[in-house]
Amino acid sequence: MTISPRLIRHAKDLGLQIIVVAAVLAVWKLGTEWADSLYFPSPNKVFAEVWNGWILDWSNTWEDNLQPSLMRLLSGFFLASFFAITTGIAIGRSRTLGDYVEPIIHFVRSIPPPALLPLFLVLLGIDDTMKIVLIATGVFPPILLNTIDGVRSIDPLYLDTATAYRISRSRRLTHVILPSAGPKIFAGLRISLSIAVILMVISELIAATNGVGFRILQAQRQFKMVDLWAGLVVLGTMGAFLNGVLSLVERRVLRWRRA
Template structure:
């Protein structure tokens, strides 16, 4: 029998195979990119080596400057909007999940907001909130709010009623019921909503910075397009992909740590 903290040989072989398959898929994508752009020989479709050279020279080499002008402002807006939406949606989702009457009043509003594409709110928010960071944070928060909220509601409503009956018998107060019964039981669903919303947050971050912005990743990409710097434009897209992948990886790491008891 394997000792504590060790992995069975079968798991290691499977994990190694998964890593190799992913690396092979990435290599195939890069090879196809190289082949297609070399054949096209077009200014608009640069080869991977020129793009990654631009990623290093224009984005990463002077990281301090890039952080203050691009990464920092974008991540601040994204994380603030995402955090506000996560806190509010989980709180409201728990309330709706535990109260059918409250849900009957609120859920139609939630579904209405969910049905409106978040970018449609951008002109309205610019009029109401101006062009400063508040407008961008609110746009991100509004866009990521529904998925987290609906997943929280589903998670709370799926909790076994016996857990609440046990809590009542043990005379556990409502605060401890939330922190020790409701949130742990609904956590898998909540994290599913958070993962979906993180991708939406990155998209809305870029959209908000394409209009009436003076810094950020989206603004930098737009400036590259306007100035016909197509290699830098493609490099910005690659950087956005790396940022989104890193944020998703951090969220998955947090999820695995929080949910290690459930073996998900």
């Protein structure tokens, strides 16, 4: 048995990744030591702060920063996903309905999501409801538009087959239309997740007393640059983690695509 070329390629890629990450860290370290800038602390200090300030103090970190942020983000994300997918299917199935509402959807989509914040601030105040509604509103259009697109581009033969076998309306929806729109829906969810993180951070930078964004803001106000960078690292890790979870779910749900 010889080692497959694919395995060699994967090993090479992994090696390259390690080298690149190491290079980035090295440039960061040497660069900051050389420049001795106020704003760019060395990675040693930053990761030490992540370890001491966030991980060793986990229970406080979780309660004051991570949990509030995740709660806002996930509530808004799931709320929007549910409504966007259901209405997206309805609009995707009916040309007529689509004709009536699509211009409105396209208009709402072209509002840059953070621009909604002042309005929601006036209407809903500064508590969590506002943040959740903001996140949900911001991530709604991409999921909706992708769902509509996915439902519209379903192969007509899939539907003919369902008709030929007298498949009931509800099963046609759950077993034919939804899975065939699945890849597009997940594309929308992925875009939405990054928008959700953006909106979570902004809302916490402007109107919050806890959360990861708030901790970053506090560090900035007290001019604690190491803390600020540690906050960025944590935020990045959180984003990567959420993305990873979504990818896992996608791979599981859409595993037939790799067949």
